[in-house]
Amino acid sequence: MVKVTKFYGTAWCSDCKISKSFLNEHLIDYDYIDITDNEEAAKIVEKINDGKRKVPTIKFSDGTYLVEPTNAELAEKLGLISRPSKASYDVLIIGGGPAGLTCAIYTAREGMDTVVIEKGALGGRMNYTDRIENYPGFPEGSSGEDLALTFAKQAERFGVEMLKATLATEIEKKDQGFAVTTSHGDTIHAKTVVIATGTEYRTLGVEGEKDLLGYRIHFCAVCDGPFFKDKKVLVIGGGNSALEESLFLARFASEVTVVEIMDELTASKVIQKEISKNPKIKTLTSYETKEFLVGEKKQLEGVRLFDRVNQKEVILKPDGVFMLVGLKPTVKIVKNLVDLDERGFIKTDEKMLTSVPGIFAAGDCRSKSTWQIASAVGEGAIVALKIRDYLRSH
Numbered sequence: 001m002v003k004v005t006k007f008y009g010t011a012w013c014s015d016c017k018i019s020k021s022f023l024n025e026h027l028i029d030y031d032y033i034d035i036t037d038n039e040e041a042a043k044i045v046e047k048i049n050d051g052k053r054k055v056p057t058i059k060f061s062d063g064t065y066l067v068e069p070t071n072a073e074l075a076e077k078l079g080l081i082s083r084p085s086k087a088s089y090d091v092l093i094i095g096g097g098p099a100g101l102t103c104a105i106y107t108a109r110e111g112m113d114t115v116v117i118e119k120g121a122l123g124g125r126m127n128y129t130d131r132i133e134n135y136p137g138f139p140e141g142s143s144g145e146d147l148a149l150t151f152a153k154q155a156e157r158f159g160v161e162m163l164k165a166t167l168a169t170e171i172e173k174k175d176q177g178f179a180v181t182t183s184h185g186d187t188i189h190a191k192t193v194v195i196a197t198g199t200e201y202r203t204l205g206v207e208g209e210k211d212l213l214g215y216r217i218h219f220c221a222v223c224d225g226p227f228f229k230d231k232k233v234l235v236i237g238g239g240n241s242a243l244e245e246s247l248f249l250a251r252f253a254s255e256v257t258v259v260e261i262m263d264e265l266t267a268s269k270v271i272q273k274e275i276s277k278n279p280k281i282k283t284l285t286s287y288e289t290k291e292f293l294v295g296e297k298k299q300l301e302g303v304r305l306f307d308r309v310n311q312k313e314v315i316l317k318p319d320g321v322f323m324l325v326g327l328k329p330t331v332k333i334v335k336n337l338v339d340l341d342e343r344g345f346i347k348t349d350e351k352m353l354t355s356v357p358g359i360f361a362a363g364d365c366r367s368k369s370t371w372q373i374a375s376a377v378g379e380g381a382i383v384a385l386k387i388r389d390y391l392r393s394h
Contacts, residue, residue, distance in 0.1 A: 049343065075165040110388055119183075122152040208294045237260065
């Protein structure tokens with residue numbers, strides 16, 4: 001199997017950010033080299049590209065390179081592309097997180113032809129959680145990646161078909177169900193569709209943010225924390241995720257500062273107690289993030305904050321920022337198809353049906369979800385049973 005060995009890029013290259021995000025989503029390791037700071041690496045890139053410093057330039061274990069690749073080209077090179085084996089299925093699930101995979105396990109065991117479409121790594125956001133300690137059946141806890149792998153293996157054991165590195169781009173209502181188009185140009189017909197697309201990270205929308213996203217502003221400590229060994233990092237957010245990520249970052253960083261706009265942290269008392277015991281972590285409440293200061297070469301010069309208690313501005317100078325200020329639903333594919341609530345989450349009835357008969361929703365993208373793995377699993381099971389009833393009556 002071909003692997004990525006070197007990733008040559010720069011901080012301000014938007015294509016580099018896209019390729020890095022793709023590799024991170026699929027849990028692919030790589031050695032990143034910024035050619036701005038490494039003249040020897042810059043010369044290697046020039047040699048590969050006839051004297052031009054084209055980035056990203058990505059080297060693979062077979063000795064070949066891809067220059068400024070699309071995500072589709074990366075997926076093909078790494079053997080990630082999978083195509084449907086059938087033209088139609090009983091159940092098509094968009095999203096391979098805990099809700100989607102649980103639903104697939106149940107429907108496949110019931111004898112329904114089931115296919116899961118997942119754009120990233122199977123298991124969804126579980127893959128980016130360092131330690132999961134509140135999921136029943138694992139008294140010692142489990143790494144998120146291990147738990148995700150367990151879910152995926154169980155689904156595959158029951159014959160669930162997995163379309164990896166694939167994006168569902170359109171859903172069209174048909175007389176006998178639905179037609180779903182994928183990013184690889186396939187059209188798949190299904191009697192029922194389950195939307196289990198989860199959520200994505202919110203951003204602040206402040207000045208300087210867009211310039212630094214994916215370079216000095218990150219969302220995943222498991223993915224990017226090791227880049228900040230012996231450096232100072234700033235974590236924005238005071239909820240469970242922010243503090244859990246802070247604990248993980250403290251393994252690498254020399255100093256972790258948590259800033260929260262509210263007067264108090266909103267994380268559980270258990271996590272707050274762990275934070276208070278860690279000498280590397282300090283917390284600042286009632287601090288509002290106003291601006292990310294960007295240098296000429298798009299480096300992070302500082303973060304401008306407003307101390308709401310003392311009514312004054314403060315500038316911190318971390319080496320990197322991890323932003324964990326909430327989640328928003330990933331519902332673009334059904335935005336103009338099903339009813340959404342005021343926050344953009346998918347509305348369902350007690351049968352987990354959306355406003356369109358035959359389209360169900362489960363997990364974090366659903367209105368009134370609790371954003372917990374255990375509840376997502378429960379919703380996935382409920383949807384599977386409701387699909388069984390739906391198919392019997394249609």
